[in-house]
Amino acid sequence: MKKADMIIIGGGAAGLSAAITAARKGHRVLLIERTKRLGKKLLVSGNGRCNLSNRLIESHRFHSDNPPFVKAVLEGYGMEKIREFFDSIGLEIVEGKAGQLFPMSLQGVSVVELLEFAAREAGVEICLEYTVESITYGKYFTVVGNGETVTAPRLLLATGSVAAPRLGGSESGYGFAVSFGHTLLPPRPALVQLRSEAPWLKACSGVKIAGTARFYANGEYITEKQGDLLFTDYGISGLAILDLSRDVSIRLAEHAYCELRLDLFPDHSREKLTHLLMRRVSPHSRKPLLLWLEGILHKKLARALIDHTRCRARTEADLTRKSIHTLVHTLKNLPLPITDTRGFEHAEVATGGIDTREVDPVTMGSRLVPGLYFAGEILDVDGDRGGFNLHFAWVSGIRAGKG
Helix, strand or coil: EEEEEEEEEEHHHHHHHHHHHHHHHCEEEEEEEECCCCCCCHHHCCCCCCCCCEECHHHHEEEECCCHHHHHHHHCCHHHHHHHHHHCCCCCCCCCCCCCCECCCCCCCHHHHHHHHHHHHHEEEEEECCCEEEEECCCCCEECCCCEEEEECCCECCCCCCHHHHHHCCCCCHHHHHHHCCCCEECEECCCCCCCCCCCCCCCCCCCCEEEEEEEEEEEEEEEEEEEEECCEEEEECHHHHHHHHHHHHHHHCCCCEEEECCCCCCCCCCHHHHHHHCCCCCCCCCHHHHHHHHCHCCCCCHHHHHHHHHCCCHHCCCHHHHHHHHHHHHEEEEECEEECCCCCCCCCHHHHHHHHHECCCCEEECCCCCCCECHHCCCCCCCCCCHHCCCCHHHHHHHCCC
């Protein structure tokens, strides 16, 4: 039987930062990871550049059923604190255009390798491809897996969420937490692409524009995001879509009718866009309407626009003031019914998780089971795109390591 001072289940950002912190305090730490490699999500974060954190860390950029918990966890752990941690492992950080923080190498592999070296140097024992079969609690926590038994007075669950199973996401941590009496708030996919059955989408697959997506649920305006819109054969993606997908995912789970209204010209008011189109109309031109629209819009979208508005004009000369107003309305409010998200398989994070009312925000310790700790995505905390989720993982991991 193997013994340790602390067993950490999960070799991602939260588990590694906790392991390094605890081991540097002199504790015997055993880190268990069920995949072949540590930090698999770190390797793909930020398109492989690893968006570690963000200069603009504020509690409103995080989401939870218990907002005061998030605020308490982040207290005193802003960007500078995270810089200190990465300085201690030899990682230099650079800042992106929107406040994102990246490793100077712009490679996620650098982050993972430096974290692993720091953990091993501090004395952390790392077990890869370790499948936990059971966890019991008496005087100590007893973990059984891979034909061996490990015990320790402290156990940290840093198993992540159910999102991105190809990168190690699973429900295992939820199950262990619930077995100890903790409450699981239902997880939903977030930072994920959306599905739609609009008939014009397939013809527009591959088109990418800068626009605004306004989200309505049962006809009620919910929120809007501006940025890239990428039309696909399954629906829609792009940064603006990822940013509002959390709200869509939650409303879909409530069986609401969800619809996006896309503004394809966000930098033009209705009046400005109307003036632009009116100015371009020549009353004697025989130019086909589709070709006329190509002067301002991608051909595939122009075709979808004509079909959706059922515009009867065949040439530029056929356009009337009424038809121009109809085109403008659709260009600023192209409806797109949403039927689903692309699910946890394609989601970067998940909403929901272990109820944070049952966790101490200073130590990350369980309020129900002495010696049990939580860190990272397993908790009911998810952040905006741009390094916020990883920031919470580092902070909660460091707190748990200290706790």
